Amino acid sequence: MADTASVYLVEHVLLVAIPDNITDTEIMSLQEELSTRIVSDGARGVVIDIAALEIVDTFVGRVLAQLSSMARLLAAETFVVGMRPAVAMTLVELGMDLHGSRTALTLSHALRALRSEGLA
Amino acid sequence: MTGAAAAPRRIELKAERDIAAARSAVSRACDELQASALRKVRFVTAVSEIARNALEHGGGGTLEISASRAPRRIAVLCHDNGPGILDIDQAMRDGFTTAGSMGKGLGGARRLVDRFEIRNRPEGGVEVRMSSQV
Structure with a gap:
């Protein structure tokens, strides 16, 4: 096993940082783990830190969007944080808007937003 | 004199892990070449797409990287x-899509790239050539 992402629960929010070398299979397992943990941990928010990702391609973008939609069905809000500016510009060119997920510059911005909504 | 071209690099695409290897080789x-952040991200993202395509639809393949300085x-x-x-x-x-992707x-x-060519090779398989000024 390589360094797969670990999921932490803090104030009813699941936090996960995606490592740069994550494979398609690993990110799919992460998606599954998060959906299970939202329910088992009673999480109201999910924060996914993608600061380590040098790029986000259509596959990873699709997984992030699906994860957000899934989390919403399970009554949790998803924030994607730490996106690099060049990644944002490239995603727009790819026609991917990560629909369903909210974005924040940093983890603390995301937590502040979740707290203000009473979710954290 | 034009600048000397760096040695081409070759990555065998046999498993998922090799997509990441292709990305990081192209990133390096x-x-x-001291590419700007945006030009690099655009090109590496395009490489990730074609490498995944070669693996998923082409049963694996090879990626060769070449660079020129001037x-x-x-x-x-x-x-x-x-x-x-x-x-x-x-x-x-x-x-x-034929694979349930987007x-x-x-x-x-x-x-995402300046030049993009795709063709079926006479000897079989798909060939993609891409290049960008960085």
Whole structure:
């Protein structure tokens, strides 16, 4: 096993940082783990830190969007944080808007937003 | 005198892990050329798309990287071991997919690079050539 992402629960929010070398299979397992943990941990928010990702391609973008939609069905809000500016510009060119997920510059911005909504 | 070209690099695409290897090799090549962050991200993202395509639809393949310094340009040649693509125009269109994905991969890659060529090789498999000034 390589360094797969670990999921932490803090104030009813699941936090996960995606490592740069994550494979398609690993990110799919992460998606599954998060959906299970939202329910088992009673999480109201999910924060996914993608600061380590040098790029986000259509596959990873699709997984992030699906994860957000899934989390919403399970009554949790998803924030994607730490996106690099060049990644944002490239995603727009790819026609991917990560629909369903909210974005924040940093983890603390995301937590502040979740707290203000009473979710954290 | 034009600048000496860096040695081409070759990545065998046999498993998922090799997509990440292809990305990081191209990323390093861009760094050597002192590419801007945006130009690098656009090109590496395009490489990720075509490498995944070669692995998923072509049963694996090879990616070769070449770089030149004057002008600063990065190029890749990717070919796979698959049956080829029946209708290339259709495959390039956003939304076309045979694999349950979003179908933005190849069309997206083309938008992210300066030059994009795709063809079925006479000896079999799909060949993609991409290059960008960085």
